[in-house]
Amino acid sequence: MLDSGASDSEEAARAYYATSDVDAFYDAVWGGEDIHTGTYARADEPVADASRRTVEQAADRVSDLLHSGSSVLDLGSGYGGATRCLAGRFGCRVTALNLSEPQNRRHRARNAERGLDHLIDVVTGSFHDIPWPDHRFDVVWSQEAFCHSGDRARVLREAVRVLRPDGALVFTDTMAAEDASxxxxxxxxxxxxxxxxxxxxxxxxxxxxxxxxxxxFDDRSEQLTRHYERITDETRRHEQELRRVISPGYVDSLLANLPLWHAASRRGDLRWGIFHCRA
Known part of the structure; x- marks a missing residue:
């Protein structure tokens, strides 16, 4: 049974990602494929290109484990950009566990469009209670999902439980600096x-x-600053377009909240990077 912190955070995440406003925002600003922090080669690079680079570079760290006979569990898989990248690049089977059924419907449809649905299973469920037995997966993967948890220690225990003894956990997350208030x-x-x-x-x-x-831990916190600068700039640039497809209140909330993330990263209160962990 989940404690109140875990259950409350799940309800908040489920409610947030269930809206058409969120889908439209990620389509217009993020590219609608990957919805995590990018690794930028230049200041004006498209967010979608930088976000895909993060996937590729995280995958490089576990490429020795990925092939047509291996299995990956993606925790908090969103729209499935990483799952399609992994399945397409390595031919591995990917199981995508994600809380939001609207996101999962979209994920399944895109897998079918790309001819990858035979390699990807999309399951609606919680990473606080992973519904598979011990030692099931070669790689457990996650990108900017653990930050939504109210019980991250439990998520990590579950992730390691389903990992094979010679497997790897690779994830990115938005974090606080050790001395941040x-x-x-x-x-x-x-x-x-x-x-x-x-x-x-x-x-x-x-x-x-x-x-x-x-x-x-490959600390890439400087990329977080650039990422939120790009996201804020793109949201402002697309503001009028967004207001035609998104509720005005949601656009207003973005324009109020995104600069807070940018400011916090600039003053050094946030951390971000790639964790690669093995037994």
Missing amino acids: AEALRPVVARLGVEALATPGFYRRTLSGIGLSRID
């Missing part, structure tokens, strides 16, 4: 429905405590 970040994270963000130190300590000894 939770109070100062509260207005920033309000839309996530959680009280606070994890820190890189929390992830290191927790993963070490549940049996992973090789924990590599």
Whole structure:
């Protein structure tokens, strides 16, 4: 049974991602495929291109485990950009576990359009209670999903539980700096429905405590600043277009909240990067 923190965060995430406003925003500004932080080669690079680069570079870290006979679990798979990338590049089977059924319907449709539905299973469910037995997957993958959890230690325990002994956990997440004030970040994270963000130190300590000894964190926090600058700029540039397809209140909330993320990353209160972990 979930505790109140985990269940409340699930309800907040489910409600947030169930709206057509969110879909339209990610289509217009993010490209509608990957909905996580990008790795930028230049300041004006399209958000979609930078976001796909993050997927490719995270996949490089576990490429030794990925082939036609391997299995991947994507926790919080969103619209399925990463699952299609992995299945298409490596021919591996990918199971996508995601809380939002509207996102999952869209995910399944795009898999079919790309001819990848035979390699990808999309399951509606919670990463707080992963519905598979121990040691089931070669790779457990996640991108900017753990920040939505109200019980991240539980999510990590579940992720490691279903990982094969010689497998790997690779994930990205938006985190707080070790010395950042939770109070100062509260207005920033309000839309996530959680009280606070994890820190890189929390992830290191927790993963070490549940049996992973090789924990590599590639700190790319400077990319977070660039990413939120690009997202804020693109939202402003598309504002009138967005107001034709999104409720005005949602556009207003974006224009109020996104600069808070940009400012927090610029003053060093946020962290982001790629974790690659093995036993």
